[in-house]
Ligand SMILES: Nc1ncnc2c1ncn2[C@@H]1O[C@H](COP(=O)(O)OP(=O)(O)O)[C@@H](O)[C@H]1O
């Protein structure tokens with residue numbers, strides 16, 4: 001048997017060549033990193049949970065017309081995706097002050113923002129993902145003004161949808177990060193939502209208690225990381241198919 005080709009190994013996922021041209025397989029690892037990989041751990045079951053949660057969210061987003069890379073889940077840790085040319089930006093949408101925004105502007109964590117705020121960061125680990133503006137993005141040709149407009153509009157739609165989806169199950173969407181890429185059709189390209197949307201890339205607080213149910217549990221050593229991700233999956237109603245994840249029985 002020939003081993004399939006590894007295209008890229010990142011901090012949380014591995015990309016393999018897909019079965020058809022223009023497709024990839026995204027494998028979700030259990031590795032957790034924070035602070036630009038200065039902090040590392042293996043959280044057993046995280047990859048399985050994020051694969052399933054991201055599948056669920058991407059499928060729901062596709063249902064409201066937010067075009068994305070997800071094709072289908074293949075197994076517990078892998079999903080088939082459309083290959084895109086990644087736009088080297090992390091697009092962050094914030095509803096409530098937390099994390100670096102709180103630090104930068106001196107806002108107490110938990111303060112409601114006057115409106116949702118979208119920020120762009122240049123995706124470059126060596127530079128620590130610095131924040132950039134639309135000026136930098138167009139000057140360095142990372143994306144066109146049209147693509148920026150598309151990313152802004154899509155991110156706001158994702159935010160509206162996710163606020164409602166999580167709100168309905170007692171979870172507050174504080175902020176999230178997404179990535180976009182382009183697919184080419186002849187001389188024209190379209191922007192698709194890519195990567196993953198999961199508790200690794202969202203801040204999710206229990207609406208009743210403000211308890212954190214996301215990667216901040218790992219970043220801040222709060223414990224019960226997998227239990228919290230499992231709780232998010234359970235509330236979304238997608239836990240039934242994978243009851244043994246947190247018992248460490250799934251690899
Ligand atoms: N549909 C896609 N096509 C090509 N690359 C993608 C797609 N979706 C996500 N990626 C890229 O694959 C990588 C996913 O692995 P990850 O562990 O998150 O990497 P990183 O450490 O770079 O964040 C990211 O670099 C992401 O930009």
Ligand SMILES: [Mg+2]
Nearest residue numbers: 010011012195
């Ligand atoms: Mg990543």
